Amino acid sequence: xxxxxxxxxxxxxxxxxxxxxxxxxxxxxxxxxxxxxxxxxxxxxxxxxxxxxxxxxxxxxxxxxxxxxxxxxxxxxxxxxxxxxxxxxxxxxxxxxxxxxxxxxxxxxxxxxxxxxxxxxxxxxxxxxxxxxxxxxxxxxxxxxxxxxxxxxxxxxxxxxxxxxxxxxxxxxxxxxxxxxxxxxxxxxxxxxxxxxxxxxxxxxxxxxxxxxxxxxxxxxxxxxxxxxxxxxxxxxxxxxxxxxxxxxxxxxxxxxxxxxxxxxxxxxxxxxxxxxxxxxxxxxxxxxxxxxxxxxxxxxxxxxxxxxxxxxxxxxxxxxxxxxxxxxxxxxxxxxxxxxxxx
Amino acid sequence: xxxxxxxxxxxxxxxxxxxxxxxxxxxxxxxxxxxxxxxxxxxxxxxxxxxxxxxxxxxxxxxxxxxxxxxxxxxxxxxxxxxxxxxxxxxxxxxxxxxxxxxxxxxxxxxxxxxxxxxxxxxxxxxxxxxxxxxxxxxxxxxxxxxxxxxxxxxxxxxxxxxxxxxxxxxxxxxxxxxxxxxxxxxxxxxxxxxxxxxxxxxxxxxxxxxxxxxxxxxxxxxxxxx
Numbered sequence: 001x002x003x004x005x006x007x008x009x010x011x012x013x014x015x016x017x018x019x020x021x022x023x024x025x026x027x028x029x030x031x032x033x034x035x036x037x038x039x040x041x042x043x044x045x046x047x048x049x050x051x052x053x054x055x056x057x058x059x060x061x062x063x064x065x066x067x068x069x070x071x072x073x074x075x076x077x078x079x080x081x082x083x084x085x086x087x088x089x090x091x092x093x094x095x096x097x098x099x100x101x102x103x104x105x106x107x108x109x110x111x112x113x114x115x116x117x118x119x120x121x122x123x124x125x126x127x128x129x130x131x132x133x134x135x136x137x138x139x140x141x142x143x144x145x146x147x148x149x150x151x152x153x154x155x156x157x158x159x160x161x162x163x164x165x166x167x168x169x170x171x172x173x174x175x176x177x178x179x180x181x182x183x184x185x186x187x188x189x190x191x192x193x194x195x196x197x198x199x200x201x202x203x204x205x206x207x208x209x210x211x212x213x214x215x216x217x218x219x220x221x222x223x224x225x226x227x228x229x230x231x232x233x234x235x236x237x238x239x240x241x242x243x244x245x246x247x248x249x250x251x252x253x254x255x256x257x258x259x260x261x262x263x264x265x266x267x268x269x270x271x272x273x274x275x276x277x278x279x280x281x282x283x284x285x286x287x288x289x290x291x292x293x294x295x296x297x298x299x300x301x302x303x304x305x306x307x308x309x310x311x312x313x314x315x316x317x318x319x320x321x322x323x324x325x326x327x328x329x330x331x332x333x334x335x336x337x338x339x340x341x342x343x344x
Numbered sequence: 345x346x347x348x349x350x351x352x353x354x355x356x357x358x359x360x361x362x363x364x365x366x367x368x369x370x371x372x373x374x375x376x377x378x379x380x381x382x383x384x385x386x387x388x389x390x391x392x393x394x395x396x397x398x399x400x401x402x403x404x405x406x407x408x409x410x411x412x413x414x415x416x417x418x419x420x421x422x423x424x425x426x427x428x429x430x431x432x433x434x435x436x437x438x439x440x441x442x443x444x445x446x447x448x449x450x451x452x453x454x455x456x457x458x459x460x461x462x463x464x465x466x467x468x469x470x471x472x473x474x475x476x477x478x479x480x481x482x483x484x485x486x487x488x489x490x491x492x493x494x495x496x497x498x499x500x501x502x503x504x505x506x507x508x509x510x511x512x513x514x515x516x517x518x519x520x521x522x523x524x525x526x527x528x529x530x531x532x533x534x535x536x537x538x539x540x541x542x543x544x545x546x547x548x549x550x551x552x553x554x555x556x557x558x559x560x561x562x563x564x565x566x567x568x569x570x571x
Contacts, residue, residue: 091498095545117505120497120515131498135545138502142542154545173506178527181504184540188502192542200506247509 008339011148011195012167014111015083016055018336019309020196020225025302026309027330028085028198028227029053029321031077033068042073046080048318052325053082054333055112057198057311060087064124071105078109085169086110089118094134095143095154102144106164113166114198115140137170138192144168145193170194172226174202174211176248183214196225198311201242204250205300212306221306228301231313232320233290235283236260255293262289291320295327302328345465346374346438347472348381348458353392359455360432363404366393367430368457369423369445370410371437378472381436381458383410389436389457414441420448427452463494480550480557486538488529493546495522501543 010017019026029049034041049056058077060070067073074084086105088098102113117137121129135143135154143154144166151163170189174182186197202208208228215221233239236259243251266274266282274282294312301307310328314320325331351359360366368390376382390408397404409426411419414437420427427433427445432453435442439460446454462474477494483501484491493499497515504523507514513521530536548554 117498117500120507122497122515133498133500134548136498136500136502137505138542139545143545171506176504176506177508177510177521178504178524181527181536181539185502185504188540188542247507247514 010339012111012165013339014055014167015336016085016112016196017167018338019054019334022334022336024309024334024336025330026054026225026227027052027325027333028309028311029056029318030059030311030313030315031056031073031084031318032059032062032315033070033073035065035067037068039076042068042076043080045318046077046082049321050080050082051333052321052331053312054309055083055085057085057087057114059315060089060116060118061092061124062087062119062315064091064119064121064126066125071101071108071110074105074110075108083112084110085112085114087114087116088140089116090133090135090137090140091118091121091131094132098135098140099143099147099153102147102164102166106166111165111167112169113144114169114171115144115194116171138189141168141170141189141192141194149193167195168193169196169198171199172197173200173248174208175200175204175250183211183218183220186215187218187220190220190224194224196227196308198227199229200248201229201231201313202301203255203297204252205297205304206252207250208301209304212304216306221308225308226306227309227311228304228307229311229313230294230297230301230324231315232287232294232317232324233259234317235286235290236263258293259286259289262286287317287320291323291327294320294324298324298328298330345377345463346440346460347378347462347464347474348375348438348460349378350380350385350389350436350458351456353396356389356393356434356455356457357396357400360393360404360434362402363432363453365429365431366390366404366406366434367426367432368393368406368408368434368436369414369427369441370408371414371435371441372410372412373415375436375438375441375458376410378466381438381441383408386410386436389434393434414438415444417444417448420444424449478551479546479548480554481547483543483546486541486543487526488533488535488538490522490526490529492522492526495520495525501546 031045058070058074061067070086074086077084115137121131145168146152148165151159172186239251239256239259242249263282263286266278298310312321368386370381370383370386386408390406393406409423413419427449434457435445435454436457442456463476464472464474466472474494479493496503497513504521508521508524511524513519530538
């Protein structure tokens with residue numbers, strides 16, 4: 001990786017890179033764009049995240065449901081004074097579209113990028129659509145790193161003018177199958193050029209420690225910044241659903257028990273006797289426990305060598321980020337000054 | 345082989361419309377082997393159409409014939425008389441067979457009786473699975489003989505994605521994860537180092553993305569002799 005002479009040793013100089021480079025434990029959040037053209041939604045969510053995250057991921061048609069584009073929403077987020085990490089999937093765009101969108105995104109002020117293959121379209125609201133998958137996430141990482149470091153397009157043509165400089169991120173699923181290959185696949189992403197990693201949700205700390213030990217053996221943690229994925233559980237039902245239905249998510253039974261105990265039996269009543277108010281209060285109790293569990297997970301993750309930060313996924317529950325970050329002792333967020341350009 | 349399955353009788357009847365003299369043309373190759381359009385299926389189709397038309401009160405004159413290979417002119421020549429006498433041809437060949445008939449008999453209206461599904465193999469009696477996507481640039485040598493283009497839902501070259509669980513693909517528990525299969529095979533043959541290589545973006549020009557494809561083998565052509 002060659003550093004741009006104008007970024008004082010930084011690859012890009014984004015806030016996220018500066019925080020990580022300075023050795024702070026980084027915090028990223030997630031902002032899901034609306035299923036409409038409503039810019040107000042972005043403003044509201046940004047207000048809940050501002051000051052609590054070093055950067056926020058803007059999802060790209062997450063779960064293959066049409067939403068405002070990550071670059072469009074990212075532009076609004078920049079205007080809101082927050083730093084976006086734009087997510088870019090290989091599902092909807094070929095290599096031409098990915099590169100041209102990234103030229104535009106950089107020109108609009110975006111500096112962080114998360115490369116993803118993307119949820120398959122059969123999960124979303126347009127299951128009859130055609131997918132693209134011209135390149136995969138690892139090839140995408142290499143392509144955008146080459147755009148930045150070699151100033152070339154994927155075809156090899158030299159760029160005529162300023163190159164887009166992104167702090168390049170990739171995803172990691174530590175507990176997906178084949179389990180033994182996961183640390184190696186992570187290493188492949190880093191070899192391809194991933195500067196930072198954001199992982200799938202981690203609830204099973206012991207299993208994660210085993211994974212990180214393998215990552216450290218490969219030395220991968222020294223070549224990238226690994227941000228562990230965390231997210232507050234909303235209810236025991238959500239916890240059970242994720243455990244049973246989402247690939248690569250392990251949730252220890254004791255956490256599910258803790259969530260269950262936080263809300264049952266509520267006010268000594270059976271399920272059928274619960275009033276609307278009871279249910280509301282029970283939900284609040286669950287959420288409080290979910291946030292508390294999330295805080296404890298972050299504290300445990302901070303102790304694991306090679307974990308450079310956390311990525312908090314509180315989708316459609318952005319208000320949870322503030323108490324989580326405060327509760328984990330990660331507020332206020334560090335301010336690392338922008339690099340001053342060296343004199344020419 | 346090419347694997348296909350029959351369209352519903354309702355759809356076939358709507359494709360046939362009001363035509364009276366119908367010729368059902370089966371094919372003796374791939375679609376015979378996958379029980380979709382061989383001589384047996386052509387005969388059953390033809391009698392189903394006769395019965396159904398009778399019940400509908402619009403009896404049709406339906407007959408059937410099966411050629412050894414619908415996708416070669418010389419076999420189609422053997423049925424030219426029957427084709428020319430028919431108002432409509434219902435092909436029980438794959439999409440290639442249907443097009444061969446259309447191309448060979450410019451004055452004949454031909455409709456498909458099958459949906460051509462994929463190139464694959466029978467796993468057991470009555471079960472077929474896709475194996476090849478005809479990308480035109482075979483990479484099976486890198487993946488232990490298991491094709492991620494045809495068998496990974498995302499056609500990943502550097503798989504598996506995070507959706508691999510218990511050996512199956514996240515989009516359907518009935519679909520094995522191609523990359524789990526590749527991993528297991530390379531692992532059992534002590535060749536996992538192959539998976540550490542970064543596979544570069546694929547050249548899709550050899551696939552359909554380069555436009556309709558054609559192969560010309562000058563060494564085999566008879567053009568010179570004919571002239």
